[in-house]
Amino acid sequence: MKRTNLFLWVGIVVWSCLTFFIAWVLVTPDNPLTKLYRAPIEQLNDRVFTGPYPVGDQFSQLHAQGVTADVSLLDPKIPYERVLLHRERKNAERAGLQFYDFPVASILGQKFGSYYNANVRHAALTIDSLERNGTGKIYLHCYLGQHRMAAVRKILESRAPALPAKYRKPSI
Numbered sequence: 001m002k003r004t005n006l007f008l009w010v011g012i013v014v015w016s017c018l019t020f021f022i023a024w025v026l027v028t029p030d031n032p033l034t035k036l037y038r039a040p041i042e043q044l045n046d047r048v049f050t051g052p053y054p055v056g057d058q059f060s061q062l063h064a065q066g067v068t069a070d071v072s073l074l075d076p077k078i079p080y081e082r083v084l085l086h087r088e089r090k091n092a093e094r095a096g097l098q099f100y101d102f103p104v105a106s107i108l109g110q111k112f113g114s115y116y117n118a119n120v121r122h123a124a125l126t127i128d129s130l131e132r133n134g135t136g137k138i139y140l141h142c143y144l145g146q147h148r149m150a151a152v153r154k155i156l157e158s159r160a161p162a163l164p165a166k167y168r169k170p171s172i
Contacts, residue, residue, distance in 0.1 A: 038052040039149075044153060053072075069130050075105040103119055
């Protein structure tokens with residue numbers, strides 16, 4: 001009986017520690033594990049930057065580069081992204097950035113939710129509108145700056161009739 005209780009308690013402790021570690025990894029996007037997969041911040045054109053969830057002083061750095069709008073693709077239906085979105089709203093406000101969120105659920109490149117494609121298009125249209133209004137530069141991001149952000153970026157690069165020529169890929 002005592003041995004069974006010991007195994008049960010050890011299991012509970014190990015499970016709890018593992019759960020807390022995973023939660024910490026997910027709500028700390030620049031931790032050593034996810035840092036390996038975070039895309040760099042890149043400039044799509046003279047007005048749009050793309051990349052991963054901004055951490056640390058990156059909000060201030062983006063603002064110093066002339067970024068005035070933060071376009072996030074994080075989805076509050078994903079628990080750890082809800083935490084990050086809350087944090088991001090505060091950081092964007094502190095840095096003087098307009099904040100836009102177009103929830104797009106994706107894990108490891110797998111799309112989730114019927115709203116994925118619609119919100120990707122809405123994000124692209126919003127970025128286009130912000131650019132046409134000349135309100136400053138825009139930072140578009142998702143969690144790691146890989147999959148969701150690339151879907152919006154693809155629209156911005158390929159929608160020749162609706163977007164300025166600077167988005168069009170040169171035809172060879």
